[in-house]
Every structure is written in structure tokens, then in C-alpha cells.
Amino acid sequence: MNAIAKKTKKHDIHKSERRTAQLFIALPVIGFCVFTLLTLIAVFAFSLMDYNVYREEFAWLGFKNFSDLFTNSIYSTAFFRAIGNTMFLLLGIPVGMIVGLALAALLQSRAIKKCNKFFQVLFYLPAVTSAVAINLVFRYIFNPEYGLINNLFNTHIAWFKDPWLLKIAVIIKNTWAGMGGNMILCLAAMLAIPSSYYEAADIDGASSSRKFFTITLPLITPTLFYMLITGIIGGLQSYADAQVFAAGENGAQTIVYFIWVYGIKQGKQGLASAASLVLAIFIMIVTLVQFKLSNKWVYED
Amino acid sequence: MSPLSKALTPAQKARKAKRITSNILVWILALFVVFLTVFPYFWMVLTSFKDRLEAMAIEFRVFPEVFHFDSYYALGDQDPSFARAMLNTVIIEIAVIPIGTFVTALAAFAFAKMRLPHKTFWLLFLMSGMMVPYAALMLPQYRVFSQIGWVGTPLPLIIPGLFGNISMMFFFIQYMKSIPSALIEAGRVDGASWMRIFVQIMLPSIFPAIAAQVVFWFLGIWNDYFAPSIYLSGSSWVTLQALLALINDNMQRMPDYPLVMAGSVISSIPIIIIYIVCQKYFVQSLAASGMKE
Structure with missing residues (x-):
């Protein structure tokens, strides 16, 4: 009798614990359902309709928004241009990674070991500034008439007029903005390498460049991969570059800028929703690839 | 020698x-x-x-x-003034972060230390949201918020944040797992409720993680531009970054670089001070984000 009572009491305790736990996760779950799940369903519904903002009218279109996006030259030119620009700007990611790696290696060098913290704080500084402020100051520095770069070198490079120069300017700016974050990630990965590896290499008389390429680099590949993937995911969503830095110039219009122009400015919500779904699917694929590959890498180790 | x-x-x-x-x-x-x-x-x-x-x-x-x-004086003559925009930004920070962090940590506690049916399912369920870009969700949200009259108010930037922050939740779960369960058991034996254990035992033990994440969230809201520019441009609730971009837009015909640079300086100073004061948290949580994946 007693034993059964005890058992049911224990059962009750676990039941109330489970109830409480469910309650504790309720808000994030509700938030996710409302702000992500329902919204995603709505985006899908939007993409199949033509919604006229001014007349508040819906019309069923099927997949016409999608086919317009890719085949109707009124939209597809801008959409493909946005995709092309966004992809080109992704080239900045490996550049940023190399800079981050170089800075982390620089911080590790014996010569500045004592002032390590000082340099680390300063190298990371660009990462805390807002994208808007960074875009504004670089917009001024790159200004074709009186910008610092043209003034200093006495050149007249029209950074904002030429679509390729504009993209290169964006990459330079993003490399500056990203170098602190990239450096910290590389540094953390480097510091996690057991020092015994290097000691063993020292005994073998390996040079520091050899140590870098045979020990450091292979052991931090998971971090580099992580940086690449998060960089791609972030880069696919870039918006301030197009809006603030390039002030809407064709040469740097990105996918998200396209969504903003059509969805919010011009009220073509159906078309913009279709574009945002294409972007979402793309990002999901990249994320899933990361998931699969990083698991594989952890096991191979 | x-x-x-x-x-x-x-x-x-x-x-x-x-x-x-x-x-x-x-x-x-x-x-x-x-x-x-x-x-x-x-x-x-x-x-x-x-x-x-x-x-x-x-x-x-x-x-x-x-x-x-x-x-710098001209920043005060903007409509709304720069000081107002800074106040708006601070109001959003204060409205979102304390409640949002509490909600997030509470959910993380349930995942890390409590019996929860279908735990893995819920975890994956919430995690799946992290791969949906904001740009994909923006249009329906904008429509709903504009229909209920929230555009031009800070509510679209505040309300979603009150339901917690999923990436922050994962950080907390990792951290909480390293806190010994014996502490919680002791609280249970004493008859403390789960909420009390969370507030009195768990929250103080994960303080470093909370501090690191709060600093990051603060920075994120302070520097956020996309959503504020959509919801608040042209309203008196405009945030610092959205106002700065607006000033830049308005001066396309007659450039006034000293003005936008002064605005950039003012908007950067608080962040740089916070960065220098909380420097170690930055390095820690950034490093952790790269290592734990």
C-alpha cells in the first residue's frame, strides 16, 4: 500500500515537473509559431496571389509570381541582377577569412605577446560599430569627387558609377567591418590547439610557416568552415550595403533590397514574397549542408 | 651578462x-x-x-x-531630434532585453535541467526557425502590423523580442548543462518550486553567460537598421540608426557630410564605451559561438 502511494506520489511529482517545463518553454514556442511558422505560411500564400495594396484586393495567381520573377523581363532583369550582385559580394567572405586568419596569426607572434590584449581590443573595434555608421563613413571615403581615397592618390575613380568598382568598394568596406570578428574566431580556434602538438613539431625542428600549414590550418578547418557558412548566410541577407552605402545603385542591389523595393516601396507584395521564398529556400539549403558536413567533420576529427 | x-x-x-x-x-x-x-x-x-x-x-x-x-548642434534640430532618437532606442532596449532574457533563460532551464516530454522535438522545432531569414518574414509581418496600426510605433520591434531569442537560448542551454544538478536537487528536497529554483539558484549561477548575451543583444538592437527603417522611418519613434540613414537619404542633393559624421560619432560613442568596459564578454561569447557549433 505504502509502496504504491510512494510510487504515485513520485509519478505526480514528475507529472507536475513536466507540466512546469512545458509552461516554461511556452512563450518561445508560441513566439515561434506566430512570428515564424504562421508568417512563413502567409508568405507562401502571398506568393501565390496578387495583392493590391491600394485597392485591398486579392487575386489568385498560382505560380505566376515565380514565373514572372524568372522569365518576365520587367522583373527578371532586376531579380537576376540582384542575385548576381549578392553572389559576387559573397567573394568578400574568403577575403575576410584570410584577413582574420592573418591577424590571428599576427597576434600569436612572440614579438607582440606582451601587448596582445591591446592589439586584440583595437583589431576588434570595427565589429562593434553600426552598419549604418560604417556605410556612411566609407561612402564619404569612397566619394568620387572629394572622397579621401581619390584626394589622397589624386585619382578620379568613379567608385559608385561603375557596377564592378562599386562591388569592389563594398567588399573592401565589408572586409574592414568583418576583420575583428573573423580574427576572434580564428584566434579562439588556434588557442584551443594543444601546445603539445607544437612542442613535438619544435623537436622535429619545423619552421613556423611549416607549423602553420601542417598543424594550425588543418586543425582550425571546422572553424573556417563555420565562418564560411555563417558568412554566406549573412551575406545572402545583406541590405544596408545596397540601401545605405550604394544608395540603391543598380550595381549593388541585393536580393533583400529587391524584396524591399518591390514588397514595401512599390506594393507588389506577391512578387516580393515569391522572391523572399526563393531566398529562404536557398538559405535553408545552405544551413542543412552545413549541418550535414559539420557533423561529418566532427566525427572524422 | x-x-x-x-x-x-x-x-x-x-x-x-x-x-x-x-x-x-x-x-x-x-x-x-x-x-x-x-x-x-x-x-x-x-x-x-x-x-x-x-x-x-x-x-x-x-x-x-x-x-x-x-x-552637433544641428543634430538637435532634426525632426525628431537626435536625442529623441537615442531615447527611443534606449526605450526599445529596456522594453525588450530584461523580459526577453528572462523568458529565454527560463525556456533554456526547462531544456537543460527539467523533465520535458518530446524535448528533442521541441529543440529542433525552435532551432529550425534560425534558418529562416528575416527578409522572408518581413512582408506578412509588415502587413499585419500595419493593419493593427503598429507601424510608426516601436511595438513591432518590441513584441517579437519578448518571446525570447532562440540563438541565445542555445547558448544558455550549453552553459546550464555545466551547472551541477545537485544544486537543483537540493532545492527540490527543500520543497522549492521550479520557478524559485530558477530565480534563486540558476539565474545567479549563469550570470556570466547572461551578461555576455545581454551585451550582445544590446549591441544588436542598438545597431539594428533593417526593421527600424521599415517600421519607424518618418515617425517620432525613429531609432538612432534609422534616423542616421534618413538624414543621409535627405542630403543626397545637398551633401552635408559633417552632419552625418557627427551623427555617426554620437551613435558610436555609447557602443565603444560598452565594448571597452565589457571587453572580456565579447571575446568569450564570440569565441564560444565559433567553437560549439
């Missing part, structure tokens, strides 16, 4: 000289990088003190001829 160093063989001397030159090179390189990171700030500050026309001069001049404070 000195007799010893005199006794160096030529080969040792050569090696020492080589080491010194390489040390000097490393220093030069490091200082050059410092120059690169600091220079845009330097340029921002100097430009903010220049005259409007001086900032557009063709000839190259580093320092302003006379230090003008006009641009």
Missing part, C-alpha cells in the same frame, strides 16, 4: 639580428593594422568638426581649419 653576450659566435649574432628584424617587422605590421582599424573613426570625428564645404574640398586636408561644433 655582458661577457656572455660578447662571447656569442657570429652565427648566433646573425640569428639574433634576424630575430630582432622580424620582431620589428611584426610590430610595424601590427601598428599598421591598428592604423587601418582606427583611421575611419578618426576620419569620422575630424569630418564632424569640419565646415560643410570644407568636407567637400578637392584639396586634401586632414584637420579642420577651425573646429566647428555646428553639426
Whole structure:
């Protein structure tokens, strides 16, 4: 009798614990359902309709928004241009990674070991500034008439007029903005390498460049991969570059800028929703690839 | 010491000289990088003190001829004023972060330390949201928020944040798993409720993680631009970054670089102070984000 009572009491305790736990996760779950799940369903519904903002009218279109996006030259030119620009700007990611790696290696060098913290704080500084402020100051520095770069070198490079120069300017700016974050990630990965590896290499008389390429680099590949993937995911969503830095110039219009122009400015919500779904699917694929590959890498180790 | 160093063989001397030159090179390189990171700030500050026309001069001049404070005064004449925009930003920070962090930590506690049916399912369910870009969700949200009259108010930026932050939740779960369960058991034996255990035992033990994540969230909201520019442009609730971009948009015909640079300086100062004060949290949580994946 007693034993059964005890058992049911224990059962009750676990039941109330489970109830409480469910309650504790309720808000994030509700938030996710409302702000992500329902919204995603709505985006899908939007993409199949033509919604006229001014007349508040819906019309069923099927997949016409999608086919317009890719085949109707009124939209597809801008959409493909946005995709092309966004992809080109992704080239900045490996550049940023190399800079981050170089800075982390620089911080590790014996010569500045004592002032390590000082340099680390300063190298990371660009990462805390807002994208808007960074875009504004670089917009001024790159200004074709009186910008610092043209003034200093006495050149007249029209950074904002030429679509390729504009993209290169964006990459330079993003490399500056990203170098602190990239450096910290590389540094953390480097510091996690057991020092015994290097000691063993020292005994073998390996040079520091050899140590870098045979020990450091292979052991931090998971971090580099992580940086690449998060960089791609972030880069696919870039918006301030197009809006603030390039002030809407064709040469740097990105996918998200396209969504903003059509969805919010011009009220073509159906078309913009279709574009945002294409972007979402793309990002999901990249994320899933990361998931699969990083698991594989952890096991191979 | 000195007799010893005199006794160096030529080969040792050569090696020492080589080491010194390489040390000097490393220093030069490091200082050059410092120059690169600091220079845009330097340029921002100097430009903010220049005259409007001086900032557009063709000839190259580093320092302003006379230090003008006009641009800083002009920030107050914007509509709304820069001070108001800063207040708006702070209001959003204060409205979102305490509640949002509490909700997030509470959910993380349930995942890390409590019996929860279908735990893995819920975890994956919430995690799946992290791969949906905001740009994909923006349009329906904008429509709903505009229909219920929230556009032009800070509510679209506050309400979603109150339901917690999923990436922050994962960080907390990891951290909480390292807190010994014995502490919680002891609380249970004493008859404390789960909420009490969370508030009195768990929250204090994960303080470093909370501090790190709060600093990051603060920074994220402070520097956020996309959503504020959509919801608040042209309203008196505009945030600092959205106002700054707006000023830049409005001056396309008549550039006023000292004004936007002054705005950039003012909006950057609080962040740089926070960064310098909370420096160790930045490094810790950033490093953790890269390592744990």
C-alpha cells in the first residue's frame, strides 16, 4: 500500500515537473509559431496571389509570381541582377577569412605577446560599430569627387558609377567591418590547439610557416568552415550595403533590397514574397549542408 | 651578462639580428593594422568638426581649419531630434532585453535541467526557425502590423523580442548543462518550486553567460537598421540608426557630410564605451559561438 502511494506520489511529482517545463518553454514556442511558422505560411500564400495594396484586393495567381520573377523581363532583369550582385559580394567572405586568419596569426607572434590584449581590443573595434555608421563613413571615403581615397592618390575613380568598382568598394568596406570578428574566431580556434602538438613539431625542428600549414590550418578547418557558412548566410541577407552605402545603385542591389523595393516601396507584395521564398529556400539549403558536413567533420576529427 | 653576450659566435649574432628584424617587422605590421582599424573613426570625428564645404574640398586636408561644433548642434534640430532618437532606442532596449532574457533563460532551464516530454522535438522545432531569414518574414509581418496600426510605433520591434531569442537560448542551454544538478536537487528536497529554483539558484549561477548575451543583444538592437527603417522611418519613434540613414537619404542633393559624421560619432560613442568596459564578454561569447557549433 505504502509502496504504491510512494510510487504515485513520485509519478505526480514528475507529472507536475513536466507540466512546469512545458509552461516554461511556452512563450518561445508560441513566439515561434506566430512570428515564424504562421508568417512563413502567409508568405507562401502571398506568393501565390496578387495583392493590391491600394485597392485591398486579392487575386489568385498560382505560380505566376515565380514565373514572372524568372522569365518576365520587367522583373527578371532586376531579380537576376540582384542575385548576381549578392553572389559576387559573397567573394568578400574568403577575403575576410584570410584577413582574420592573418591577424590571428599576427597576434600569436612572440614579438607582440606582451601587448596582445591591446592589439586584440583595437583589431576588434570595427565589429562593434553600426552598419549604418560604417556605410556612411566609407561612402564619404569612397566619394568620387572629394572622397579621401581619390584626394589622397589624386585619382578620379568613379567608385559608385561603375557596377564592378562599386562591388569592389563594398567588399573592401565589408572586409574592414568583418576583420575583428573573423580574427576572434580564428584566434579562439588556434588557442584551443594543444601546445603539445607544437612542442613535438619544435623537436622535429619545423619552421613556423611549416607549423602553420601542417598543424594550425588543418586543425582550425571546422572553424573556417563555420565562418564560411555563417558568412554566406549573412551575406545572402545583406541590405544596408545596397540601401545605405550604394544608395540603391543598380550595381549593388541585393536580393533583400529587391524584396524591399518591390514588397514595401512599390506594393507588389506577391512578387516580393515569391522572391523572399526563393531566398529562404536557398538559405535553408545552405544551413542543412552545413549541418550535414559539420557533423561529418566532427566525427572524422 | 655582458661577457656572455660578447662571447656569442657570429652565427648566433646573425640569428639574433634576424630575430630582432622580424620582431620589428611584426610590430610595424601590427601598428599598421591598428592604423587601418582606427583611421575611419578618426576620419569620422575630424569630418564632424569640419565646415560643410570644407568636407567637400578637392584639396586634401586632414584637420579642420577651425573646429566647428555646428553639426552637433544641428543634430538637435532634426525632426525628431537626435536625442529623441537615442531615447527611443534606449526605450526599445529596456522594453525588450530584461523580459526577453528572462523568458529565454527560463525556456533554456526547462531544456537543460527539467523533465520535458518530446524535448528533442521541441529543440529542433525552435532551432529550425534560425534558418529562416528575416527578409522572408518581413512582408506578412509588415502587413499585419500595419493593419493593427503598429507601424510608426516601436511595438513591432518590441513584441517579437519578448518571446525570447532562440540563438541565445542555445547558448544558455550549453552553459546550464555545466551547472551541477545537485544544486537543483537540493532545492527540490527543500520543497522549492521550479520557478524559485530558477530565480534563486540558476539565474545567479549563469550570470556570466547572461551578461555576455545581454551585451550582445544590446549591441544588436542598438545597431539594428533593417526593421527600424521599415517600421519607424518618418515617425517620432525613429531609432538612432534609422534616423542616421534618413538624414543621409535627405542630403543626397545637398551633401552635408559633417552632419552625418557627427551623427555617426554620437551613435558610436555609447557602443565603444560598452565594448571597452565589457571587453572580456565579447571575446568569450564570440569565441564560444565559433567553437560549439
